[in-house]
Amino acid sequence: MLRQYFNKGTVHVDNTAEGIRQGVLHMKQLYSSFEAGIKELQTDQQREWQEKVNTLTALVEEHLAHR
Amino acid sequence: MQQNRNPITSSIPKCLFLVWGTPDQGPRSRVMADKLGIEAHFVYTSLPRGALYVPVKYSVQAVRTMFLLFRERPQVVWVQNPPLLAGLCVCFYCSLTGAGYVVDAHSEALLSRGWTAPPAWIKSFLAQRAMTTIVTNERLKQMVSELGGRALIIRDVPTTFKVHTNYPVSDKFQRGADQHICCRRAADQVLKAADDLAGIQFYITGKLGRKAFWPSHKERRPTFILPTFCLTKLLWFAECSPGRHVPDDSRSHDAARCMRGALAGQTDHHIRLAHASPIL
Numbered sequence: 001m002l003r004q005y006f007n008k009g010t011v012h013v014d015n016t017a018e019g020i021r022q023g024v025l026h027m028k029q030l031y032s033s034f035e036a037g038i039k040e041l042q043t044d045q046q047r048e049w050q051e052k053v054n055t056l057t058a059l060v061e062e063h064l065a066h067r
Numbered sequence: 068m069q070q071n072r073n074p075i076t077s078s079i080p081k082c083l084f085l086v087w088g089t090p091d092q093g094p095r096s097r098v099m100a101d102k103l104g105i106e107a108h109f110v111y112t113s114l115p116r117g118a119l120y121v122p123v124k125y126s127v128q129a130v131r132t133m134f135l136l137f138r139e140r141p142q143v144v145w146v147q148n149p150p151l152l153a154g155l156c157v158c159f160y161c162s163l164t165g166a167g168y169v170v171d172a173h174s175e176a177l178l179s180r181g182w183t184a185p186p187a188w189i190k191s192f193l194a195q196r197a198m199t200t201i202v203t204n205e206r207l208k209q210m211v212s213e214l215g216g217r218a219l220i221i222r223d224v225p226t227t228f229k230v231h232t233n234y235p236v237s238d239k240f241q242r243g244a245d246q247h248i249c250c251r252r253a254a255d256q257v258l259k260a261a262d263d264l265a266g267i268q269f270y271i272t273g274k275l276g277r278k279a280f281w282p283s284h285k286e287r288r289p290t291f292i293l294p295t296f297c298l299t300k301l302l303w304f305a306e307c308s309p310g311r312h313v314p315d316d317s318r319s320h321d322a323a324r325c326m327r328g329a330l331a332g333q334t335d336h337h338i339r340l341a342h343a344s345p346i347l
Contacts, residue, residue, distance in 0.1 A: 017260040
C-alpha cells in the first residue's frame, strides 16, 4: 500500500541500517530527480483532494436538496 | 458559526466539524476541517484518561455536544470517529433536525481492538445513516460497505504549515527521521545507519521516546540544550512527555522544511509531502 501511495520522489528501503544507508546514498546521488518526483506527487495529491472535495460537495448538496 | 470560506464548499451553507478530544488528538480532522473551510469544535473534559473516567467523560461530552449542535444548528455535521458515541450523538441530532452527517473515520476506529468493541449493529446503524464515511484505504472502505454504509477514500489531506522556527541548515545533506512513528527496532536501525553516513546530518523529530526506547544508544543520549539536543552529526529535539502527541506539530514541520529529505515510517506522510522533501 505504501509503495503504491508513495510512487514518486521516494526510496523504499528495507528496515535495516544497511538498507537505510543505501537509500540515503541513492537519494543523495539522484536528489534532483527525487525532488521533482515528490513535487509531482504533491501535485497529484492536490488533484486527488480536489476530486474528493467535489464528490463530498455533491453528496452534501444532494442530501440538502432532498431534505 | 463560521461560514465556509473555501470556494469549493461555499455551496454548503452551515457546516460544523465535531471532534471529541483536544485539538492535538485530531490532527487529521483539524487539517481536513481547515481545508474544507469548516470550523472545528473540540469537545473534551479535563478529566484524566482511563477507563474509570470514561462513563463520566462521555456523559459530559454528550451533553456538551447536544448543546453545541442545537445552539449552532448545522445542516451538515462532520464528526470524527472514534469515539463512536460522538457519532451517535450527531446521528441523534440529525434524526431530530433533518441534518446530515459525514463520519471521518480514522483507521483505528475500524481496526483497533478498543474502538471496535461496540456491537456491529451500532456501527451499522451509524454507517448506514451517514451521508458517507471518510476512510483512508480500500480495506477500510470494504469494512464500511460490509456495515451497509458508503465510504469515500481520502488517503491524505494535502496541506501547508506555517513555519515558526528555522533549524540550522548546513551544506551537508539533511535527513530527517520522525522517530515517534518508528518502532524501537526501526529507530535503532536509523541510528546505526547514521553512524555510517559521515557528512550527512540527521534530525530526529517527534516526541521523546521512553528511556527503554534507546537501549543500545543510551550512552549517546545528549545533554539537553533547549530546545534542541545536539550531538556531533545528530540533532534532536524533544517536544513533550512520552506517550503524548505534541499539541502542535510545528517543530516537526519546521524541521521538515529545512531538510533535504525525510525518513518516514508508516504514517504522518503529510508532514513530508507538505514540504516536498523526498522520502526515504
